[in-house]
Amino acid sequence: MNEHVTWRAAASIDEQDVIHLADVRRRFGETAALDGVSLTVRRGEILGIIGRSGAGKSTLIRCLNGLERPDSGTIAIEGREITGLGEAELQPLRRRIGMIFQHFNLLSAKTVEENVALPLKIEGWPKAKRLARAAELLDLVGLSGKAKAYPSELSGGQKQRVGIARALAAKPALLLSDEATSALDPETTRAILALLKDINSKLGLTILLVTHEMEVVRSTADRVAVLDAGRVVEEGPVWQVFSQPQAQTTRSLLSGIRPQLPAHIAQRLSPDMAGEAIVSLDIAGPAATGSLFQDISAAFPGGYRLLHGGIDHIQEQAVGRFFIAVPADDAARLTSFAERLGAQVEVLGHVADHA
Ligand SMILES: Nc1ncnc2c1ncn2[C@@H]1O[C@H](COP(=O)(O)OP(=O)(O)OP(=O)(O)O)[C@@H](O)[C@H]1O
Numbered sequence: 001m002n003e004h005v006t007w008r009a010a011a012s013i014d015e016q017d018v019i020h021l022a023d024v025r026r027r028f029g030e031t032a033a034l035d036g037v038s039l040t041v042r043r044g045e046i047l048g049i050i051g052r053s054g055a056g057k058s059t060l061i062r063c064l065n066g067l068e069r070p071d072s073g074t075i076a077i078e079g080r081e082i083t084g085l086g087e088a089e090l091q092p093l094r095r096r097i098g099m100i101f102q103h104f105n106l107l108s109a110k111t112v113e114e115n116v117a118l119p120l121k122i123e124g125w126p127k128a129k130r131l132a133r134a135a136e137l138l139d140l141v142g143l144s145g146k147a148k149a150y151p152s153e154l155s156g157g158q159k160q161r162v163g164i165a166r167a168l169a170a171k172p173a174l175l176l177s178d179e180a181t182s183a184l185d186p187e188t189t190r191a192i193l194a195l196l197k198d199i200n201s202k203l204g205l206t207i208l209l210v211t212h213e214m215e216v217v218r219s220t221a222d223r224v225a226v227l228d229a230g231r232v233v234e235e236g237p238v239w240q241v242f243s244q245p246q247a248q249t250t251r252s253l254l255s256g257i258r259p260q261l262p263a264h265i266a267q268r269l270s271p272d273m274a275g276e277a278i279v280s281l282d283i284a285g286p287a288a289t290g291s292l293f294q295d296i297s298a299a300f301p302g303g304y305r306l307l308h309g310g311i312d313h314i315q316e317q318a319v320g321r322f323f324i325a326v327p328a329d330d331a332a333r334l335t336s337f338a339e340r341l342g343a344q345v346e347v348l349g350h351v352a353d354h355a
Pocket residue numbers: 028031032033051052053054055056057058059060212
């Protein structure tokens with residue numbers, strides 16, 4: 001455990017960014033896979049990167065681990081620029097990034113402890129020392145009893161724990177998770193994410209979570225960057241981006257985990273200003289659990305109807321999303337009233353009768 005303490009101390013001395021990308025571009029023929037990506041992964045944080053299929057996530061990962069070279073722009077790992085380095089110079093920097101994968105990528109003919117110790121063997125560590133380190137890491141990931149087992153004898157979750165232990169063996173500056181929970185059931189996913197969060201807080205380990213699973217980012221990341229057609233279209237603390245997403249891509253990516261206007265009401269929406277206006281209210285922070293509806297009630301004697309929604313908690317911040325119906329004539333005044341209280345308001349349309 002001493003090694004962990006040393007590691008953490010080292011992390012706190014060195015405050016520089018772990019990864020820094022500036023205007024990174026990579027084209028494949030007509031396709032701009034990365035179209036000017038600038039991004040920073042700060043030491044000790046968990047940064048989530050989300051994007052739909054084809055957004056450029058894999059190209060970004062390949063540029064980070066040196067398997068792909070950008071056409072232009074710069075990539076620095078712990079302040080050292082990797083763009084332009086030759087293979088020999090790249091190797092030690094590549095080892096500063098430990099990776100975990102969707103399908104674990106364990107060697108089936110090797111035992112668990114041999115898999116974990118493999119990066120250290122490549123680095124030339126003596127056998128006794130690397131097995132001692134493997135034992136320490138297996139303890140960290142909760143697999144002490146499995147050192148002599150083979151991957152085929154393990155569950156998916158246990159295999160990913162071995163993957164995590166192996167990725168941490170050479171004390172990387174960054175753990176890069178490439179869809180690491182996508183092949184796991186929800187319960188195992190939660191356990192693996194809890195382990196990653198635990199390692200992040202115990203060791204100060206910096207983690208980059210690349211995923212198409214919004215729930216992974218919601219429950220685990222500190223910040224999130226949204227990639228769309230090779231560009232970062234939105235970036236910020238998870239609770240902020242998830243509560244008031246600005247980009248259309250972010251909104252549609254989040255549609256599965258944020259309350260949506262029920263389909264039977266959405267089908268009846270009309271742009272004609274008649275009957276009731278259907279309004280969405282997004283509000284976060286203390287205002288979300290404050291007196292929002294009490295204030296609206298007091299200011300709008302014509303009344304309102306709460307149709308759908310609720311309050312979630314992300315990073316210990318309340319995040320509220322509500323759909324309400326108000327008399328059409330009140331919609332404009334309600335919008336400015338709720339905006340003054342900190343809500344993001346959108347009039348989605350109107351319905352002739354009660355929705
Ligand atoms: N080697 C390649 N040759 C040609 N086109 C490529 C190549 N690699 C990526 N692309 C294209 O670049 C774009 C970004 O691809 P990339 O694989 O980085 O996206 P992604 O976000 O990882 O997608 P997915 O989630 O489906 O893996 C896509 O349009 C893809 O077709």
